[in-house]
Amino acid sequence: MQQNITGLDELLAGYAAGTLAAPAHALVGAHLELADRNRSYVASMEALAGTGLDEVDPVAFLDRDAALKAIFEGVHPSGDPIEVERSAVSSDLPTSLLSIAKGPIADLPWKTLLPGVKECRFGEIDGCNVSAIWVKxxxxxxxxxHHGTELTLVLQGGFSDLSGHYVRGDIAFADDSVDHRPIADDGEDCICFAVTEGRLQLTGLVGRFIAPFVRN
Structure with a gap:
């Protein structure tokens, strides 16, 4: 697993502050349901805001885990243990996504883009393009x-690209500086939930060939 930690910290801080666009908020909520490694961080950010320290820049914690442990030592400033709600998963979709994707996954209105690749578009929500991708x-x-920023959450399986390997619960970041070719892991289909600020632009020989036939 390899993730843009600074970008992820900013995203988690935005989630805790309630400042993310609705689909990005849902994506991060689903990440927290699928992977427990960032739940305490989000709870700590919420605790900071709740104690009047909302002006503290959460991204300034470069060694965030050590800093937060030193501040809270695993407890709320009131002395009570920090409790993080673990959302239940309905069917095969995290509950955070059910307001957008009316699961289960197999029943979504998938459209074939090319052999082995399907897409389900949920349209534009709160200024973002929202979709799911299924790769064999x-x-x-x-x-x-990408024309803009893309957040991709792995719901099932995994994939690799030049930036690393991503598995269930991981969030991948991409923008117009990234030209990549994600490859799904062998042995299991990869299903992802994606939120983008702009449209995808195909590159390479195959991309230039099929681009006229792909909906923008």
Whole structure:
């Protein structure tokens, strides 16, 4: 697993502050349901805001885990243990996504983009383009870049690209500086939930060939 830690910290801080666009908020909520490693961080940010320290820049904690442990030592400033709600998963979708994707996953209105790759578009929500991508195990997405920022949450399976390997619960970041070709892990289909600020742009020989036939 490899993630943009600074970008992830900013995203988690925005989630705790309630400042994210609705689909990005849902994506981070689903991340917290699927992976427990950042729940205490979000709870700590919420505790900071709740004690009047909302002007503290959470991204300033470069060694966030050590800093927060030193401040709170695992407890709320009131002395009570920090409790993080663990949302239940309904069917095969995290509950945070059910307001957008009316699961289960298999029943979503998937459309084939190319052999081994399907997409379900949920449209534009709160200024963001929202979709799910289903890639057959071992298959590669066409090489592409992005007009704007893209957040991708892995719901099932995993994939690799030049930035690292991502598995269930991981969030991948991409923007117009990234030209990549994600490849789904062998043995299991990869299903992701994506929130973007702009459209995807196909690159490479295959991308240039099929681009006229892909909906923008």
């Amino acid at each position: 195990g071992g298959r590669a997405m066409p090489s592409h870049t």
